[in-house]
Amino acid sequence: MTHLRSKRFPRRRPGRAVAAVTTLAAVVAVGPGATTPAAATPPAGTAPAVRSAEQPTAPADPRAAGRWTDRPHGFASLAGGTTGGRGGRVVTVRTHADLARYAAAAEPYIIRVAGAIDVAPFGASVDVASDKTIIGVGTTGEIVHGELNLKPGTRNVIIRNLTIRDSYVDGDWDGKTNDFDGIQMDSVSHVWIDHNRFSRLGDGMLDIRKDSQYVTVSYNRFEDHNKALGIGWTTNVTTQITIDHNWFRGTKQRNPSADNCAYAHLYNNYLSAQVKDGDPVWTYGNWARGRTRMVIENSYYRDVQHPHQADATAELVQRGSVLDGTTGRHDAWGTAFDPRDHYAYRLDPAAAVPALVTRFSGPQRTLGTDTVLDVPAAYPTVQAAVDAVPAGNDGTVTLRLAPGTYREKVRIPADKPRIALLGTGRDRADTVIAHDTPAEYGGSSGSATVLIAASDVSARNLTFVNDFDEAAVELKGEQALAMKTTGDRIVFENTAFKGNQDTLMTDSPKLDRVSRVYLRDSYLEGDVDFLYGRATTVVENSVIRALSRGSATNNGYITAASTWTGNPYGFLITRSRIVSDAPAGSFHLGRPWHPGGEPNAVGQVLIRDTELPAAVKASPWTDMGGFSWRDARFAEYRNYGPGAAVTPDRPQMSDADAAVHDVAHYLAGHDGWAPHRG
Incomplete structure (x- = not known):
């Protein structure tokens, strides 16, 4: 406000309820949390409860409690971690062309998939380059009739909260005619596949191949299909993979099949409603193949043929799982490895797994609606994070500011709504x-x-x-x-x-x-x-x-x-x-x-x-x-x-x-x- 004073004065300078044990310290990116309601109006002449100017203040809990974290865990968290498109621009895509453009770009992107994207021609691949996060917005994000493909050398990719469906061709149950996977990756590193739903696809739902390393597959649903999750296609014993809290329902094989994995850690997975077609060999649950070292913990197998089996050359340790109506092979031999030598984790009780996994696996309405940008970890300044927000933004973007003083001007233009600035300090x-x-x-x-x-x-x-x-x-x-x-x-x-x-x-x-x-x-x-x-x-x-x-x-x-x-x-x-x-x-x-x-x-x-x-x-x-x-x-x-x-x-x-x-x-x-x- 511009005005003149008639007199100058000397100035003062401004001074689930299914188990008490959680899988990890879990929070979900769902935006600002509830706050304490304001006090009732006091009667005339009495003081309301108001914080004093000097009283320390604690931040309102900025994130709602959940059963998972918004950061990779397991093997994907090691050797520098998996950050996806952190530091890049945020974009929202609704068409095959836009998805393909941003997914294949050389620079990092956080790609929000809003609605069903029909990939054409039928069965076509969308190439995903390094340093990408692809996340569905709530339960709306779908990839239909096509696959996501990570070519050799790709690294640092996060794929979350998507439904990938319907590239199946009638009559091709074995997937021998059409190589239409849901997600295929060859010789990649640092990939997190989380909270997705795979259904009715043309070959494998998720193929992790050819010496891929530092991969975590968590909270996904694999359903209504022959081949769920395959790992290997190599003679090298290289791959390190964590597979947890996934639901394999209405699938026949590869739940997973792990070939020549250096370390395969499976815990708190749920296998149910297995396809039964009389096949004595290729209907199974988990299979440690080749020289794989596999550890299975606190999983739940319901009416599954060959729930866990291992080649004579492999090592498989199983502990704490529930076997409910299972038949066939229940192999366990060797010492495999100790996952805790690699990373910390917490197990849910096996008895709680069915209720837990059926509720929290697959796309979640609270994911992808709030994009989190960390300052200065991913963006050097507050303004750089604002600049990464798309014009016409249709989802909340939370800028989490680490404690410190940001000496800068910040401008949030009119075409960038739904931004939340959040200080992460205690005060x-x-x-x-x-x-x-x-x-x-x-x-x-x-x-x-x-x-x-x-x-x-x-x-x-x-x-x-x-x-x-x-x-x-x-x-x-x-x-x-x-x-x-x-x-x-x-x-x-x-x-x-x-x-x-x-x-x-x-x-x-x-x-x-x-x-x-x-x-x-x-x-x-x-x-x-x-x-x-x-x-x-x-x-x-x-x-x-x-x-x-x-x-x-x-x-x-x-x-x-x-x-x-x-x-x-x-x-x-x-x-x-x-x-x-x-x-x-x-x-x-x-x-x-x-x-x-x-x-x-x-x-x-x-x-x-x-x-x-x-x-x-x-x-x-x-x-x-x-x-x-x-x-x-x-x-x-x-x-x-x-x-x-x-x-x-x-x-x-x-x-x-x-x-x-x-x-x-x-x-x-x-x-x-x-x-x-x-």
């Missing part, structure tokens, strides 16, 4: 985005450390700072924004905003367009107009610190609303605490800002159920730019503390009006938005 002060540009160098948008022009953006467990040193630089204006928003449905939770003049601007794209912003459990500091703009803005259960400028009479203004006259809801500060180090009677609650003299910007501010300090003036509202505060829509309701009073210069809202000037009414708008209930 919001651990993760800071800071810069020091005053508004004189670029106006409010140019000054802002962070500018959010997109809608449906959130920030949690972070601190935003503009640390421009206004005492050291003589300028016509000293506005220096920590944050500016123009988008709609913006949420700040457990965040801090630090600056002096114009710290936080919540705006909209134009005067008569309503944007909404919600701050909860947050901290805001400044001196002049440090909460301002025309967006409908709710500050709840937060601390507002009014900084002293060293004056005995006028240290500043908390709000400067420019609400459109057609919008009944401007700023609401509720169930919060205003604190100050300024002398008693030296701070205003606000003044009406009419940008450019706009008469239809008629500020609306309600401060209710909030503690006020002694620093608040007895007449706390004041004029601005020739516009009287009495023509604005300023009011208080049930405030308390040493700065609270009821006088003719302090309009009080009636009980009837207060009933429709609460958090729900301010935020609901035309779409019923209710972030305060989440």
Whole structure:
């Protein structure tokens, strides 16, 4: 906000329920978690439960608990790990052409598959190059009538949450006529195949061939087919593979067949409804072939012929599994290897496997909907991660910021909605985005450390700072924004905003367009107009610190609303605490800002159920730019503390009006938005 002061003051510088044992420490990328509901409104004259400005804050649990992790485990996690498209752009594909283009690209990509992609011609391959993540969006992502192919030398690939189906040709049960696999890989390394569903394919569902290394196959469904999972096609004893929590249902063989694997670790898999066609040999469960060393743990075999067998040259260790109605070979000999010499893991009880695997294997509606970008592990700056988000983004992208100070400006443009900024430190002060540009160098948008022009953006467990040193630089204006928003449905939770003049601007794209912003459990500091703009803005259960400028009479203004006259809801500060180090009677609650003299910007501010300090003036509202505060829509309701009073210069809202000037009414708008209930 640009305006001139009549007098300069010395400034202060800103300072399953099936088992208690889980497979791994498990979390799922499903976006922001539930938070504690706000406290009920206290009776008049009592204090609400509001965190003090100095009290340490713990982040809300950012990820919902689940039965799996969002990072590779087992052999795919070794020797540098498997990261897929981390560090690359995020794209959403809906056509064969787009999938083929991005999957085969030389650079890394995170490829979201939304809807069923019909591969043509029937049975064709989609080549997948190194450094790719291909993930289905919820349960919608499908590859139909074709296969994914990883050629020799490919490395670092993640394929998750897809249905790959229907390349089967009637009459070709043995897969001898058409080599239409679901996924085929030759001589690759570091691949994670997770949470996919394979059904009715032309040959093998998943073929891992020719000395492929560091592979994990987890939580997949293999169903309604002859050959499920084959490993080998080599005389070398090279492959290291982890196979866990998969469901083999309605399959005949290769569940898996592992040929010449250096290490094959199978645990917590479920084999059921085996195809029975009278074949005495090629109907089986797990087969350790050649010189494979195989370890099977806590799996469940239901009515399976030859549940686990081994060639005389192989070694197979089996422990803890349930054999329910099985027949034929139950081989176990040799010592094989100890998986714990390679990686840590936790076993689910075998008895729990059927319920666990049937529930959690295959595509999940919570996967692929939230893409996670790690800063700085995968993206060097916050802005680099924002730049990786596609225009028109249709799925939440969470930017996880490691603790530290990011000295940069961040711009989230209007065409990149649904971004969530998440600090991963224990306290919001651990993760800071800071810069020091005053508004004189670029106006409010140019000054802002962070500018959010997109809608449906959130920030949690972070601190935003503009640390421009206004005492050291003589300028016509000293506005220096920590944050500016123009988008709609913006949420700040457990965040801090630090600056002096114009710290936080919540705006909209134009005067008569309503944007909404919600701050909860947050901290805001400044001196002049440090909460301002025309967006409908709710500050709840937060601390507002009014900084002293060293004056005995006028240290500043908390709000400067420019609400459109057609919008009944401007700023609401509720169930919060205003604190100050300024002398008693030296701070205003606000003044009406009419940008450019706009008469239809008629500020609306309600401060209710909030503690006020002694620093608040007895007449706390004041004029601005020739516009009287009495023509604005300023009011208080049930405030308390040493700065609270009821006088003719302090309009009080009636009980009837207060009933429709609460958090729900301010935020609901035309779409019923209710972030305060989440």
